[in-house]
Amino acid sequence: MTRVHVSDLVKDYSIRTGLRRSRLRAVDHVSLDLVPGRTVALVGESGSGKSTIAKILTRMEKPTSGTVDVRLDDDTPVQGSLYRRQVQMVFQDPFASLNPFHSIEHHVARPLRIHQRTRTAQETHERVVEMLERVNLTPAEDIAPRRPHELSGGQRQRVAIARALAPGAQVLIADEPVSMLDVSIRLGVLNLLGRLQREDRLAVLYITHDLATARHFSDEIVVLYRGRVVERGPADAVILDPHHDYTKLLATAAPDPERVDRVSLTQEGTDRGDIDNSVCYDHFAGEWQEAGVPAAQARGGAAARSTS
């Protein structure tokens, strides 16, 4: 069992336009916790910093400031190659995340070999077949020698999940794992992720822009807007009782077939107006907090400035 404590994560990108340099703050003091057996959904529009957080968590990017603290049950910090074994990621686009040159077996076998989960070729092959069967890719013996272009999007994403779990990962970062898939396949892949999470007691960070699947799939929702957390809380509370203007906007932007009186979509849900991302509603604390500041200062800071 592994837990992740992310605190005050900041990521700045420097942008050069001609001679002028400017700074873009992609992630601004984001804190969150990933606990075994629970799913945290990170919701927000494109450019809100979701994928940057995923990249920092998988150590593809270094944070400008802030810490990612991963610890095992006995409180030993996870570092070095152990980090790669513990924290794995499922990428958004299954058509891009598998190397077209290599077989499915290669994709699942490599993590096993790198992290010395298996020793002999025979053992590796057996383990690969076992992994493929776990993600419902049957008959696995038949699928293993194939190459990615021979599989459908859903099957590829299953391979990507098998690859992520192959090193024995306890923390799974799923970056919009179903957004590129056919609607009819999405539920299957999400159910698979859910089952694996229950079986292995994984800590999952589910990154999405889709509130419906976020509520369906996760226990806690963190809403991100322009790099800052603007609302967080239990999944149902955030969806059913949104406090922040941006969350309300997201909720109304999702088409709801039950609503008869809805205004045309072109008017509704597109008007950004002047949404304030300096405050954050925390459903756990039941109060407004200041966003974009270190966690220690946030509490109570925005109570006076709250808009509602």
Place this chain on the structure above:
Amino acid sequence: MTNLSPANEPSLVDEAEAEEVARDRAGGAPRSGWRMLLPTMTPWLAVGLVLVGVITLFGIFGPYLVGDPRQIRDIGLTPPSADFLLGTTQTGQDVLAQLAYATRGSLQIGLLVGVLATALSAFFGIYGAYRGGFADEAFSLLSNVFLVIPGLPLVIVISGFVPRESRGLWTIAVVLAVTSWAASARVLRAQTLSVRNRDYVAASKVSGEKPWRVIVVEILPNLLPVIASQFVFAVIAAILGEAGLSFIGLGASNSATLGTMLFYAQNGFALSLGAWWWFVPPGLVIALFGMGLSLINFSIDEIINPKLKNLRQHRRRARKAARLERELARAHRRSRPQEPDAVREADGAKEVSAR
């Protein structure tokens, strides 16, 4: 996890996918990674392979079958005869024997330069682009500098600078390789920049692959068609370049190549004396070898740019459909006109071909 019960998991969704699996499986045996890299056989490719194969075999085994190319006889400039299939030179040397040794020499230098230039361009192009930052800047500056250096004059200067005694096969090969890798390196750099940002490269890094493995195992295979094409082109360029150098008398001193043959033919006034058997064979071997490699290169291009392949497949499919239609129409005419099955069949075929 909320209310997703495991009981409903093998649902319709999975069945739909299972169907897809079944359909895929019917599509034929899986092709391995290496198989995919091979170009599909076309008449052009076949002609290219035959030309290159025959000339290569001639270069490898020819020298064992002919006599000494340097042996001087007192029958200068005899036209082709039963004794000397390609006639003799001014000093009575057997042109066929010379051609065999010269072909071997040219192939050696072509292969050597091809390997050297490809290795240089792969190193500077791929490694720089993968590392990014300073390495990339430095390497691309270097290849840009080499790109703007006028190749042939530099080759002439370097070859002229090295004293004739020490100007061997390797010297010429290195000189040609150093002046010809830059363009390929730039292409590889561009391609690597595109490949290294793909998700599967990121995914393999996340799984903990070491950088050299990411380059060699994950990135390199996807560049192989480009590299193969560049290699073939480098071989052509090297053979032509060496022939040019030898022709102006700056070639390797200790080896016989097609270029040196042409050089001696020119010096012996073969053209003005009408001794076509002296200069046509080496010229023809160069031209045919270049043509063969180019034809192979076009087929490799199809792997790099699958659009070309699709175009050909479309044409073939259209031809096949047209043929089928003609045959069915003929069968239809032959059978009784009122036969309902034949009519339906012919209509069906028309529909197929219309698609």
